[in-house]
Amino acid sequence: MVEMSRRAVILxxxxxxxGGAGVTAAASGLNGSVExxxxxxxxxxxxxxxxxxxxxxxxxxxxxxxxxxxxxxAVELNxxxxxxxxxxxxxxxxxxxxxxxxxxVPDTIDVTVRTASDDTTNFGNNSSESVDDIDDNVDDTDADxxxxxxxxxxxxxxxxxxxxxxxxxxxxxxxxxxxxxYDIGVAINPLSTDN
Numbered sequence: 001m002v003e004m005s006r007r008a009v010i011l012x013x014x015x016x017x018x019g020g021a022g023v024t025a026a027a028s029g030l031n032g033s034v035e036x037x038x039x040x041x042x043x044x045x046x047x048x049x050x051x052x053x054x055x056x057x058x059x060x061x062x063x064x065x066x067x068x069x070x071x072x073x074a075v076e077l078n079x080x081x082x083x084x085x086x087x088x089x090x091x092x093x094x095x096x097x098x099x100x101x102x103x104x105v106p107d108t109i110d111v112t113v114r115t116a117s118d119d120t121t122n123f124g125n126n127s128s129e130s131v132d133d134i135d136d137n138v139d140d141t142d143a144d145x146x147x148x149x150x151x152x153x154x155x156x157x158x159x160x161x162x163x164x165x166x167x168x169x170x171x172x173x174x175x176x177x178x179x180x181x182y183d184i185g186v187a188i189n190p191l192s193t194d195n
Contacts, residue, residue, distance in 0.1 A: 103186050
């Protein structure tokens, strides 16, 4: 057994008490908070600037969404009519972007998506393409170099260079469809950079 003098016991007890008080003081000194505000800004990489329509239809109307990432068109079509949409899209990213075009159309309309460098710009007006070619990007083996690749039902992926690119979306009403007014919607989503 360790023998301690009365004095050693008193000093040891005082040291333990002081040590405990120091730990308590240190722990209470760590409490605090930070307050303030930080400005956060988000920039969209892809913006739809303008949409124009060239068509065989009788009437058309287009509108761009408030956040400039989607557009809609209402067109009046007869059997076999073809309508072309030219969307001016600005890529604000530092590099080229792959973008997904989600095209919402009725089942009776066939759709093709292309970049403007393709020779079928202004479909139906000075185009070398015939109506039978409208389905040429059903899969990536048949797609032209400038055509978007069809990745699913109504979805296409195309590469957009930095700056402004014109994307053409051509739609044809089937011969067996009923004539009338049709709504076409397109949402553009950036996927990745080419970097």
